[in-house]
Amino acid sequence: MTYSGNNSGFINYIYDRYRDLTIRDICLVFEGRITHQVMKALTGLMEEQMEEMKEKRTLRRVYHVMVESLQNINRHAETFENDGYPYPGRGVVLVTRDEGHYRITTGNIIETSNVEEISLFLGRLNNMDPAGLDELYMRQMRDGVISAKGGAGLGFIDVRRKTAHPLDYDFIQVDKDTSFFIFTATISRQESWKH
Amino acid sequence: MEALRIEPTDDSPLVVLDRENNLFEISGKSLPENVVQFYRPVTEWLTAYQKDPGPETVFTFKLIYFNTASSKMILDILMLLEEMAEAGHEVTVRWMSLTSDEDMQEAGKEYEEMVDLPFEHHTYEFE
Numbered sequence: 001m002t003y004s005g006n007n008s009g010f011i012n013y014i015y016d017r018y019r020d021l022t023i024r025d026i027c028l029v030f031e032g033r034i035t036h037q038v039m040k041a042l043t044g045l046m047e048e049q050m051e052e053m054k055e056k057r058t059l060r061r062v063y064h065v066m067v068e069s070l071q072n073i074n075r076h077a078e079t080f081e082n083d084g085y086p087y088p089g090r091g092v093v094l095v096t097r098d099e100g101h102y103r104i105t106t107g108n109i110i111e112t113s114n115v116e117e118i119s120l121f122l123g124r125l126n127n128m129d130p131a132g133l134d135e136l137y138m139r140q141m142r143d144g145v146i147s148a149k150g151g152a153g154l155g156f157i158d159v160r161r162k163t164a165h166p167l168d169y170d171f172i173q174v175d176k177d178t179s180f181f182i183f184t185a186t187i188s189r190q191e192s193w194k195h
Numbered sequence: 196m197e198a199l200r201i202e203p204t205d206d207s208p209l210v211v212l213d214r215e216n217n218l219f220e221i222s223g224k225s226l227p228e229n230v231v232q233f234y235r236p237v238t239e240w241l242t243a244y245q246k247d248p249g250p251e252t253v254f255t256f257k258l259i260y261f262n263t264a265s266s267k268m269i270l271d272i273l274m275l276l277e278e279m280a281e282a283g284h285e286v287t288v289r290w291m292s293l294t295s296d297e298d299m300q301e302a303g304k305e306y307e308e309m310v311d312l313p314f315e316h317h318t319y320e321f322e
Contacts, residue, residue: 067262
Protein backbone atom coordinates (compact mmCIF):
# COMPACT_ATOMS: atom_id res chain seq x y z
CA MET A 1 0.00 0.00 0.00
CA THR A 2 1.28 3.48 -0.82
CA TYR A 3 0.18 6.95 0.11
CA SER A 4 -1.92 8.57 -2.57
CA GLY A 5 -0.31 11.38 -4.57
CA ASN A 6 -1.89 14.19 -2.63
CA ASN A 7 -0.22 12.91 0.55
CA SER A 8 3.36 13.06 -0.71
CA GLY A 9 3.77 16.45 0.94
CA PHE A 10 2.82 14.84 4.22
CA ILE A 11 5.32 12.00 3.76
CA ASN A 12 8.08 14.50 3.03
CA TYR A 13 7.09 16.50 6.08
CA ILE A 14 7.32 13.41 8.29
CA TYR A 15 10.61 12.33 6.72
CA ASP A 16 12.11 15.81 7.19
CA ARG A 17 11.06 15.80 10.85
CA TYR A 18 12.51 12.32 11.30
CA ARG A 19 15.80 13.35 9.68
CA ASP A 20 16.01 16.50 11.79
CA LEU A 21 15.46 14.49 14.94
CA THR A 22 18.10 11.88 14.19
CA ILE A 23 20.70 14.38 12.97
CA ARG A 24 20.34 16.52 16.08
CA ASP A 25 20.54 13.53 18.41
CA ILE A 26 17.19 14.20 19.99
CA CYS A 27 16.45 11.59 22.65
CA LEU A 28 12.84 12.50 23.10
CA VAL A 29 10.26 14.87 21.70
CA PHE A 30 6.67 15.31 22.73
CA GLU A 31 3.95 17.85 22.08
CA GLY A 32 0.58 17.67 23.73
CA ARG A 33 -1.19 17.75 27.00
CA ILE A 34 1.22 17.07 29.87
CA THR A 35 -0.88 15.16 32.37
CA HIS A 36 0.61 13.38 35.37
CA GLN A 37 0.39 10.11 33.40
CA VAL A 38 2.21 11.62 30.41
CA MET A 39 4.91 12.98 32.76
CA LYS A 40 5.40 9.48 34.15
CA ALA A 41 5.50 7.92 30.69
CA LEU A 42 8.09 10.39 29.36
CA THR A 43 10.32 10.22 32.42
CA GLY A 44 9.90 6.42 32.32
CA LEU A 45 11.42 6.44 28.83
CA MET A 46 14.45 8.30 30.18
CA GLU A 47 14.66 5.87 33.07
CA GLU A 48 14.83 2.97 30.62
CA GLN A 49 17.81 4.65 29.00
CA MET A 50 19.35 5.13 32.44
CA GLU A 51 19.34 1.37 32.92
CA GLU A 52 21.45 0.92 29.81
CA MET A 53 23.85 3.80 30.29
CA LYS A 54 26.74 4.31 32.62
CA GLU A 55 26.18 7.99 33.28
CA LYS A 56 24.08 7.35 36.36
CA ARG A 57 24.48 10.70 38.03
CA THR A 58 23.94 12.69 34.84
CA LEU A 59 20.86 10.69 33.96
CA ARG A 60 19.40 10.96 37.44
CA ARG A 61 19.64 14.70 37.02
CA VAL A 62 18.12 14.60 33.54
CA TYR A 63 15.26 12.56 35.03
CA HIS A 64 14.80 15.03 37.88
CA VAL A 65 14.85 18.10 35.61
CA MET A 66 12.27 16.40 33.38
CA VAL A 67 9.99 15.65 36.33
CA GLU A 68 10.17 19.22 37.59
CA SER A 69 9.81 20.85 34.16
CA LEU A 70 6.87 18.64 33.18
CA GLN A 71 5.15 19.16 36.51
CA ASN A 72 5.54 22.90 35.94
CA ILE A 73 3.69 22.61 32.63
CA ASN A 74 1.10 20.29 34.18
CA ARG A 75 0.43 22.86 36.90
CA HIS A 76 0.97 26.19 35.22
CA ALA A 77 0.51 26.06 31.44
CA GLU A 78 -2.42 28.20 30.37
CA THR A 79 -5.15 27.58 27.88
CA PHE A 80 -4.17 28.23 24.28
CA GLU A 81 -7.25 28.95 22.23
CA ASN A 82 -6.92 27.47 18.78
CA ASP A 83 -10.02 27.28 16.62
CA GLY A 84 -12.00 27.60 19.80
CA TYR A 85 -10.50 24.45 21.36
CA PRO A 86 -8.91 24.91 24.75
CA TYR A 87 -5.70 23.01 25.57
CA PRO A 88 -5.02 23.09 29.28
CA GLY A 89 -1.60 21.99 30.48
CA ARG A 90 -0.30 21.64 26.97
CA GLY A 91 3.34 21.99 26.04
CA VAL A 92 6.31 20.80 24.04
CA VAL A 93 9.25 18.86 25.48
CA LEU A 94 12.58 18.08 23.89
CA VAL A 95 15.54 16.20 25.33
CA THR A 96 18.71 16.45 23.27
CA ARG A 97 22.29 15.44 23.82
CA ASP A 98 25.67 16.14 22.31
CA GLU A 99 29.13 15.02 23.36
CA GLY A 100 29.25 17.20 26.43
CA HIS A 101 25.69 17.93 27.48
CA TYR A 102 22.10 16.94 27.87
CA ARG A 103 19.53 19.66 27.30
CA ILE A 104 15.94 19.60 28.43
CA THR A 105 13.77 22.17 26.65
CA THR A 106 10.15 22.88 27.37
CA GLY A 107 7.74 25.33 25.80
CA ASN A 108 4.30 26.31 26.98
CA ILE A 109 1.79 29.13 27.03
CA ILE A 110 1.64 31.40 30.05
CA GLU A 111 -0.20 34.61 30.83
CA THR A 112 1.71 37.65 29.64
CA SER A 113 1.15 39.20 33.06
CA ASN A 114 3.46 36.54 34.56
CA VAL A 115 6.35 37.08 32.13
CA GLU A 116 8.11 39.74 34.17
CA GLU A 117 7.98 37.80 37.43
CA ILE A 118 9.30 34.57 35.88
CA SER A 119 11.98 36.45 33.97
CA LEU A 120 13.22 38.29 37.07
CA PHE A 121 13.21 35.11 39.15
CA LEU A 122 15.16 33.04 36.61
CA GLY A 123 17.60 35.92 36.09
CA ARG A 124 18.14 36.08 39.83
CA LEU A 125 18.76 32.32 40.03
CA ASN A 126 21.30 32.57 37.21
CA ASN A 127 23.28 35.17 39.16
CA MET A 128 23.46 33.15 42.37
CA ASP A 129 26.39 31.00 43.48
CA PRO A 130 25.93 27.37 44.66
CA ALA A 131 25.94 28.29 48.36
CA GLY A 132 23.33 30.99 47.78
CA LEU A 133 21.13 28.57 45.83
CA ASP A 134 21.36 25.94 48.60
CA GLU A 135 20.43 28.60 51.14
CA LEU A 136 17.48 29.80 49.04
CA TYR A 137 16.27 26.22 48.50
CA MET A 138 16.36 25.41 52.20
CA ARG A 139 14.65 28.67 53.12
CA GLN A 140 11.88 28.12 50.57
CA MET A 141 11.45 24.51 51.77
CA ARG A 142 11.12 25.74 55.36
CA ASP A 143 8.94 28.81 54.76
CA GLY A 144 7.06 27.95 51.57
CA VAL A 145 3.68 26.30 51.40
CA ILE A 146 2.34 23.85 48.85
CA SER A 147 0.12 25.87 46.52
CA ALA A 148 -3.36 24.90 45.38
CA LYS A 149 -1.72 23.75 42.14
CA GLY A 150 0.49 21.34 44.10
CA GLY A 151 3.86 23.04 43.68
CA ALA A 152 6.21 24.12 46.43
CA GLY A 153 7.97 26.95 44.56
CA LEU A 154 11.14 24.86 44.59
CA GLY A 155 11.36 23.44 41.06
CA PHE A 156 13.32 26.17 39.28
CA ILE A 157 15.67 26.67 42.25
CA ASP A 158 16.51 22.99 42.38
CA VAL A 159 16.89 22.70 38.60
CA ARG A 160 19.31 25.63 38.70
CA ARG A 161 21.41 24.15 41.50
CA LYS A 162 21.49 20.65 40.02
CA THR A 163 22.48 21.77 36.52
CA ALA A 164 25.42 24.10 37.24
CA HIS A 165 24.73 25.89 33.95
CA PRO A 166 22.75 29.10 33.56
CA LEU A 167 19.12 28.51 32.70
CA ASP A 168 18.12 29.59 29.20
CA TYR A 169 14.73 31.19 28.84
CA ASP A 170 12.81 33.42 26.50
CA PHE A 171 9.28 34.60 25.85
CA ILE A 172 7.42 35.11 22.61
CA GLN A 173 4.30 37.22 22.85
CA VAL A 174 1.39 35.37 21.23
CA ASP A 175 -1.28 38.01 21.80
CA LYS A 176 -2.10 40.61 24.42
CA ASP A 177 -2.84 38.11 27.17
CA THR A 178 -0.69 35.10 26.35
CA SER A 179 2.99 34.44 25.75
CA PHE A 180 5.01 31.37 24.83
CA PHE A 181 7.60 30.54 27.48
CA ILE A 182 10.61 28.53 26.34
CA PHE A 183 12.99 27.13 28.92
CA THR A 184 16.18 25.07 28.61
CA ALA A 185 18.20 23.41 31.36
CA THR A 186 21.67 22.14 30.43
CA ILE A 187 23.39 19.28 32.24
CA SER A 188 27.03 18.38 31.67
CA ARG A 189 27.76 14.76 30.92
CA GLN A 190 30.19 13.34 33.41
CA GLU A 191 31.11 10.14 31.70
CA SER A 192 31.17 9.43 28.01
CA TRP A 193 28.09 7.88 26.54
CA LYS A 194 28.49 4.29 25.45
CA HIS A 195 26.34 2.51 22.94
CA MET B 196 -2.21 2.57 68.07
CA GLU B 197 -3.00 1.12 64.68
CA ALA B 198 -0.15 0.72 62.20
CA LEU B 199 -0.19 2.66 58.93
CA ARG B 200 0.95 0.86 55.82
CA ILE B 201 0.74 2.39 52.33
CA GLU B 202 1.80 0.12 49.48
CA PRO B 203 4.24 1.62 46.96
CA THR B 204 3.24 2.60 43.42
CA ASP B 205 5.27 3.84 40.46
CA ASP B 206 5.05 7.40 41.81
CA SER B 207 4.67 7.00 45.54
CA PRO B 208 6.74 5.32 48.24
CA LEU B 209 6.12 2.46 50.64
CA VAL B 210 5.14 3.82 54.02
CA VAL B 211 5.30 1.70 57.18
CA LEU B 212 4.50 3.31 60.52
CA ASP B 213 4.13 0.63 63.14
CA ARG B 214 4.48 1.50 66.82
CA GLU B 215 4.03 -2.08 68.05
CA ASN B 216 6.87 -3.48 65.93
CA ASN B 217 8.95 -0.30 66.17
CA LEU B 218 9.08 0.19 62.40
CA PHE B 219 9.10 3.64 60.83
CA GLU B 220 10.04 3.75 57.18
CA ILE B 221 9.43 5.60 53.94
CA SER B 222 11.09 4.01 50.93
CA GLY B 223 11.01 4.09 47.15
CA LYS B 224 10.00 6.88 44.79
CA SER B 225 8.03 9.97 45.69
CA LEU B 226 6.53 12.14 42.95
CA PRO B 227 2.79 11.79 43.50
CA GLU B 228 0.43 14.09 41.64
CA ASN B 229 -0.87 15.49 44.91
CA VAL B 230 1.80 15.43 47.63
CA VAL B 231 -0.38 17.00 50.31
CA GLN B 232 -3.05 14.35 49.85
CA PHE B 233 -0.49 11.54 49.80
CA TYR B 234 1.39 12.63 52.92
CA ARG B 235 -1.61 13.73 54.99
CA PRO B 236 -2.15 10.25 56.59
CA VAL B 237 1.57 10.15 57.38
CA THR B 238 1.66 13.49 59.19
CA GLU B 239 -1.65 12.71 60.92
CA TRP B 240 -0.29 9.39 62.14
CA LEU B 241 2.89 11.03 63.42
CA THR B 242 0.94 13.79 65.15
CA ALA B 243 -0.97 11.12 67.06
CA TYR B 244 2.22 9.10 67.73
CA GLN B 245 3.95 12.21 69.13
CA LYS B 246 1.64 12.13 72.14
CA ASP B 247 2.75 8.65 73.17
CA PRO B 248 5.85 7.53 71.27
CA GLY B 249 7.84 4.35 71.80
CA PRO B 250 11.03 4.47 73.92
CA GLU B 251 13.27 4.81 70.86
CA THR B 252 12.12 5.87 67.42
CA VAL B 253 14.42 5.18 64.48
CA PHE B 254 12.86 6.66 61.36
CA THR B 255 14.25 5.30 58.09
CA PHE B 256 14.20 7.16 54.77
CA LYS B 257 15.29 4.88 51.94
CA LEU B 258 14.30 6.86 48.90
CA ILE B 259 15.53 6.37 45.38
CA TYR B 260 13.84 9.51 44.10
CA PHE B 261 11.79 12.42 45.36
CA ASN B 262 10.61 15.56 43.58
CA THR B 263 10.81 19.06 45.05
CA ALA B 264 7.20 19.07 46.26
CA SER B 265 7.95 15.84 48.18
CA SER B 266 11.10 17.41 49.63
CA LYS B 267 8.86 19.89 51.42
CA MET B 268 6.73 17.05 52.86
CA ILE B 269 9.84 15.18 54.02
CA LEU B 270 10.87 18.32 55.91
CA ASP B 271 7.39 18.47 57.49
CA ILE B 272 7.85 14.88 58.72
CA LEU B 273 11.31 15.66 60.08
CA MET B 274 9.91 18.68 61.91
CA LEU B 275 7.32 16.48 63.61
CA LEU B 276 10.13 14.15 64.68
CA GLU B 277 12.10 17.17 65.90
CA GLU B 278 9.19 18.22 68.11
CA MET B 279 9.25 14.72 69.65
CA ALA B 280 12.96 15.02 70.34
CA GLU B 281 12.44 18.46 71.88
CA ALA B 282 9.85 16.92 74.18
CA GLY B 283 12.57 14.59 75.47
CA HIS B 284 11.98 11.45 73.38
CA GLU B 285 14.70 9.43 71.65
CA VAL B 286 14.50 9.93 67.92
CA THR B 287 17.07 9.05 65.26
CA VAL B 288 16.84 9.52 61.50
CA ARG B 289 18.40 6.81 59.36
CA TRP B 290 19.02 8.25 55.90
CA MET B 291 19.79 5.55 53.34
CA SER B 292 21.08 6.30 49.83
CA LEU B 293 22.39 4.27 46.95
CA THR B 294 26.20 4.37 46.90
CA SER B 295 26.06 5.80 43.37
CA ASP B 296 23.51 8.49 44.25
CA GLU B 297 25.51 11.45 45.54
CA ASP B 298 22.53 13.79 45.22
CA MET B 299 20.51 11.64 47.64
CA GLN B 300 23.43 11.57 50.09
CA GLU B 301 23.69 15.38 49.82
CA ALA B 302 19.96 15.75 50.45
CA GLY B 303 20.35 13.80 53.70
CA LYS B 304 23.11 16.12 54.86
CA GLU B 305 21.01 19.14 53.97
CA TYR B 306 18.10 17.88 56.07
CA GLU B 307 20.50 17.18 58.92
CA GLU B 308 21.46 20.88 58.81
CA MET B 309 17.84 21.96 58.88
CA VAL B 310 16.55 20.04 61.88
CA ASP B 311 17.94 19.35 65.32
CA LEU B 312 17.94 15.55 65.18
CA PRO B 313 20.68 12.89 65.16
CA PHE B 314 21.18 11.47 61.64
CA GLU B 315 22.79 8.21 60.60
CA HIS B 316 23.86 8.22 56.95
CA HIS B 317 24.09 4.84 55.28
CA THR B 318 24.75 3.78 51.72
CA TYR B 319 23.78 0.55 49.99
CA GLU B 320 24.78 -0.96 46.67
CA PHE B 321 21.60 -2.24 45.08
CA GLU B 322 17.94 -1.38 45.14
